[in-house]
Amino acid sequence: MLIEESLTALLRALQSASDVQDISSLLSSAARILALLANPSNITLLTSQLLATPAIWGPSTNLPTIVAVIGIFRSACYHLLRPYDTSYPPKPPGTSTTLALEEWTAAVMKGTDRASPRSKQALVLSGLLQGLQSRHYSGLSNRVQHEFVISVNLSVCIDSSRSVVTDQALVIAVSQVFDLLGVSARDALDHNLLLPMLTEAVFFSGSGIHQGYFLGTIDADVLETVGKKFDWSAKSHSYLQLQATASGPLVADLGRISRLAAFSTEHATDLITLSRLLQDLFDISRSLCVQWRQNKLSEVDASEQDLFLSDNTIRKTLPLLWRVLRSSMFSIVIILTAWTGRLLSDNLIPKEIVPPSAMQILKTLRNFYFISSHLGTDTLSQHSFVYLTAVDIISQYPKFAEALVNQLRPAQIGLIPQHPLDRCLDTYFLNTAEHFATVLNTKIADGLLLSAAMPYLGTNDERKSLEAFEAAHSVMIAVMAAPHNNDLTVSRIETYAGRLFEVFPRSLSPRQFRLAVTQLVRIASPPSVVSAQRPLLPSILLEIIRFRVETASSQPLTSLSKNGEDDAHPLSEQAALVLALIHSLPCLQLEALEDWLPAIPRLCYRVQDPVLRHVCYSGFWDVLSDGEMDLDRAVLCANWWNTGGGREMVLSGGEKVISGSMIKNIPEDEASSP
Secondary structure, three states: OHHHHHHHHHHHHHHHOOOHHHHHHHHHHHHHHHHHOOOHHHHHHHHHHHOOOHHHHOOOOOHHHHHHHHHHHHHHHHHHHHHHOOOOOOOOOOOOOOOOHHHHHHHHHHHHOOOOOHHHHHHHHHHHHHHOOOHHHHHHHHHHHHHHHHHHHHHHHHOOOOOHHHHHHHHHHHHHHHHHOOHHHHHHOOHHHHHHHHHHHHHHOOOOOHHHHHHHHHHHHEEEOOOOOEEEOOOOHHHHHHHHHHHOHHHHOHHHHHHHHHHHHHHOOOHHHHHHHHHHHHHHHHHHHHHHHOOHHHHOOHHHHHHHEOHHHHHHHHHHHHHHHHHHHHHHHHHHHHHHHHHHHOOOOOHHHHHHHHHHHHHHHHHOHHHHHHHOHHHOHHHHHHHHHHHHHHHOOHHHHHHHHHHHOOOOOOOOOOOHHHHHHHHHHHHHHHHOOOOOOHHHHHHHHHHHHHHHHOOOOOHHHHHHHHHHHHHHHHHHHOHHHHHHHHHHHHHHHHHHHHHOOOOOOHHHHHHHHHHHHHHOOOOOHHHHHOOOHHHHHHHHHHHHHHHOOOOEOOOOOOOOOOOOOOOEHHHHHHHHHHHHHHHOOHHHHHHHOOHHHHHHHOOOOHHHHHHHHHHHHHHHHOOOOOHHHHHHHHHHHHOOOHHHHHHHOOOOOOOOOOHHHOOHHHOOOO
């Protein structure tokens, strides 16, 4: 009798409740009462009333309130399953229901049939499925799954009563149970209609990312403080709004929704829907990039935050912003992963739209580069897969590659822009253009790629531009290494070599310097056409390195993190020069290699830091023994090591025998040959 009285009071309160707190309290009561009702008619009545009451479904109802409906039936199901779970204590006397779970579920589903829209039915069934995930009720769960799929498909197809908020709640309902659905149930969903609803709810609606418009509202709240620093207060309206967005159901559940959208992308059959999806993702990325540029925070380079941002902004408000931006980018990358997979293997995708689609993907990733570069592009394997796959596709179509680099080209070629975002986009252009150096004609390579790279080859020592500097050097090497650019290489290689030694180590990491030197020696060595016109260039480069080792600094280059060696012991300029020479040995002609082998042990011994000296010796041993040499060079090195005094030179270093074990603790019986 007490339960029936509570039910009557609840139904009466649902008709008059208007305050959000009152509604939240009533929903909690509904979950408790629903699990205790023993009369199927009362269960059906309460279910139908919950799906019809204006307190929940009125015009001013928000998304969390509607999503709470899912929680009502999920919680009630969990409560009913307690007697079957030995980890819970038994229910108090007088509170157990005599209604079996199957009967209770049937009564709930009957309540959804009473003229309630299909979208509301899907919310109830989603809650039931989450509650019925126990293996003991697989048969019952399968029946609910079947009804759930029907409700979702009819909802996205013919349910005219849906509102924007209902669509968003439906997206959450599907995403929450997607992992619980069987393979047949997942495939039975109408992905052609579900996919646009997912992207609209998450990326365009006010309850989701809203195309990044929250970035525009932040600018007015970023104020200059006494110390000439920008401060974005945690009490500002824009930050509180961002907190609400981040904790909202759509953004908080972005991971599961993205996986659902990726699955729908894989299974959608309508090409118009898929093409529209790709355009929508590009529009979102472009909007985020534009909104970020209009924000004062974008004017501060990551390396200068301590100088221009307040401690409160660095520690509290800015991390939340980056978390939301990162989640937005990751979610879109997950969807693009599915799209990219279809470009590779799906016969449904016409071949003529494959290269334009790959171009659109790369332009989308460009707009996200201010986020991915902040986090590191290798933090997500899907990002690398999407990027490199799109690059590989475009590389097969030279005309599309030319069109792409022209669309990505810097706004002002020949200058290093002042705005950090422009430098960021220039870096993306350089990194991407490097991959197309072998397919672009010489005119484009010289007039666009090299022209865009030249400003970043200067002697500027600003660490904030280090990534762009290294990308520019990579572009130069890639262009000069292309066989069809021999004439261009001959005219540029000496100038570039001189510039390379000017900028190291101020604007170039040891790893990038080593790669550049190695490639220059390779390009200028036979059988290259360049070697016929510049035959002495490899020897000149190595002689310059040997000369600089004598006067190079032995202090660790701690400000240049990309040393490619032992992170605990950053390379010094001296060690980096020696390693660059060592790694160039496999590119030398036999006569030159025979001349340079005896010089290496002496140069290694001149490295003052014992740890870095060991790194140099280890690098030398790796080059000799790890298969980098071809057969003729390997035979030459083996003879030098065994009978030419090489082993003794390495052990003595030009003076006394070095105490301790050999390179990499090589045993004596293994030190007889490289």
